[in-house]
Amino acid sequence: MAIARSVAIIGGGIGGLTLANCLLRTGMSVSLYERSPCFIPTVGAGFSFQPNGQMCLAYMGFKDQTEKLVHPVYKWHLINDKGKVVNTTNNLSEYGKRFDFYEGGAIRAELIDILKEPLEKNHILHYSHKVIDIKQDIDGVEISFENALEQKPVRVDMLIGADGIHSKVVKQIFSQTAPPIYSKENVFYGIIDNIDQQTSLHPSIIQKNTLTQCLDYGEFISFRVGTRGQLMWAATYPSDVPPPSNNDSEWIEMNNQRELNRFLTLFPQTHPVHQCAAITDKRRLLHFGLFYRQHRNDNWHRNRVCLLGDSCHATLPYVGQGASMAIEDAIVLTLCLEKHNFQMESAFQDYYKIRFKRTKRVVDMSRYLGLFFHSQNPIVRAIRQRLAPKLMNSDMMIKIAERAMYDNCPIPLEYKRQFAK
Numbered sequence: 279m280a281i282a283r284s285v286a287i288i289g290g291g292i293g294g295l296t297l298a299n300c301l302l303r304t305g306m307s308v309s310l311y312e313r314s315p316c317f318i319p320t321v322g323a324g325f326s327f328q329p330n331g332q333m334c335l336a337y338m339g340f341k342d343q344t345e346k347l348v349h350p351v352y353k354w355h356l357i358n359d360k361g362k363v364v365n366t367t368n369n370l371s372e373y374g375k376r377f378d379f380y381e382g383g384a385i386r387a388e389l390i391d392i393l394k395e396p397l398e399k400n401h402i403l404h405y406s407h408k409v410i411d412i413k414q415d416i417d418g419v420e421i422s423f424e425n426a427l428e429q430k431p432v433r434v435d436m437l438i439g440a441d442g443i444h445s446k447v448v449k450q451i452f453s454q455t456a457p458p459i460y461s462k463e464n465v466f467y468g469i470i471d472n473i474d475q476q477t478s479l480h481p482s483i484i485q486k487n488t489l490t491q492c493l494d495y496g497e498f499i500s501f502r503v504g505t506r507g508q509l510m511w512a513a514t515y516p517s518d519v520p521p522p523s524n525n526d527s528e529w530i531e532m533n534n535q536r537e538l539n540r541f542l543t544l545f546p547q548t549h550p551v552h553q554c555a556a557i558t559d560k561r562r563l564l565h566f567g568l569f570y571r572q573h574r575n576d577n578w579h580r581n582r583v584c585l586l587g588d589s590c591h592a593t594l595p596y597v598g599q600g601a602s603m604a605i606e607d608a609i610v611l612t613l614c615l616e617k618h619n620f621q622m623e624s625a626f627q628d629y630y631k632i633r634f635k636r637t638k639r640v641v642d643m644s645r646y647l648g649l650f651f652h653s654q655n656p657i658v659r660a661i662r663q664r665l666a667p668k669l670m671n672s673d674m675m676i677k678i679a680e681r682a683m684y685d686n687c688p689i690p691l692e693y694k695r696q697f698a699k
């Protein structure tokens with residue numbers, strides 16, 4: 279059986295960076311190749327960082343840094359389309375109290391800074407390396423990059439594709455590859471700086487340690503992110519097409535503005551999304567089509583090449599678990615490699631067996647929640663209005679969350695016990 283001593287990780291997103299940190303500690307020779315010339319601070323902006331992802335980073339020794347990064351959520355408000363709070367609960371803080379990891383808002387670039395530091399110190403992070411071709415043979419994997427004059431092909435024992443939802447690695451290793459599926463929903467999301475100085479926002483939105491959600495028109499959500507008084511808001515809406523892609527920033531801004539105007543007409547004037555959009559700096563406004571990937575049920579690897587994160591199980595954002603799933607993948611893959619003495623085939627099979635069900639549940643749950651949030655069917659709308667507050671207040675929610683976020687979190691049990699109170 280082939281044994282891996284050197285690895286190339288393709289993609290410097292949260293998954294690839296976490297894996298590089300994990301594998302570096304095993305003594306492997308690690309290189310990470312990222313196509314961008316640097317990490318752009320606004321990319322991905324803010325995100326909801328779940329306790330299981332934070333617990334994984336704590337297990338890796340990043341507990342203090344992660345704690346500083348997250349603005350914890352204690353309170354959960356459900357508001358109506360006038361910004362009035364119709365239900366509120368402290369349930370979210372209950373499981374945080376048990377384990378000391380709260381659901382929270384973080385800035386993606388700040389997490390990337392933490393993860394990339396050890397890699398830069400070890401000179402294993404290679405920017406401006408866009409993979410265009412991968413060839414495997416019996417002894418190894420050869421990787422070619424765009425701009426072949428400057429970047430010579432690289433040869434390694436093992437390659438991990440952590441290159442996101444539109445993965446090149448997936449296309450290279452599987453002859454039959456279904457493209458990512460468009461959910462017919464798009465999202466606008468923005469970051470508002472200096473939130474405590476903003477007087478035009480509804481008070482229900484700007485409270486500290488509070489997650490605010492409105493489910494009357496798609497999903498509107500807002501929460502504070504990071505530690506510098508910033509607020510993130512996002513609103514999803516139905517659409518027949520995703521935003522067109524173009525790299526020209528002026529064009530993006532113009533196109534965003536045109537689509538933003540149309541998007542705002544979908545919400546009543548009283549809806550808080552109008553206030554949020556009005557005071558968001560247009561350079562801090564992101565606009566995405568929402569895609570997911572159907573799970574492959576024929577393994578995530580071929581010989582020496584394996585997938586991780588969004589490249590194999592990209593999810594819609596409705597349960598806020600995409601980043602945490604990629605982090606968990608990295609830990610499980612490392613544990614499997616160690617358990618199988620770095621024999622790739624058995625380690626990859628074990629990794630797939632452990633991760634398939636858990637990641638599929640997240641992808642499926644997000645997809646159903648998206649359909650539920652967006653349905654305009656009067657019966658579903660009535661159920662939504664009645665069910666949402668009941669679920670928010672129920673113990674069942676805490677139990678489900680605890681099971682999903684802690685009990686099934688894949689770090690070794692002895693570490694979980696250390697974190698439990």
Ligand SMILES: Cc1cc2nc3c(=O)[nH]c(=O)nc-3n(C[C@H](O)[C@H](O)[C@H](O)COP(=O)(O)OP(=O)(O)OC[C@H]3O[C@@H](n4cnc5c(N)ncnc54)[C@H](O)[C@@H]3O)c2cc1C
Pocket residue numbers: 288289290291292293294311312313314322324325326327328407408409410440441442443445446465566586587588589592593595598599600601602604
């Ligand atoms: C609108 C939206 C909101 C979201 N909100 C949340 C949230 O609140 N909480 C949460 O946990 N998750 C959220 N997610 C999901 C989360 O962002 C992803 O699941 C997570 O980032 C996956 O990480 P990854 O490392 O697998 O992929 P990515 O973060 O996509 O990283 C892939 C990397 O690979 C690089 N790359 C691509 N192709 C190549 C190539 N050919 N050569 C070299 N490099 C390449 C890219 O430049 C990129 O840096 C959201 C996603 C979206 C779209």
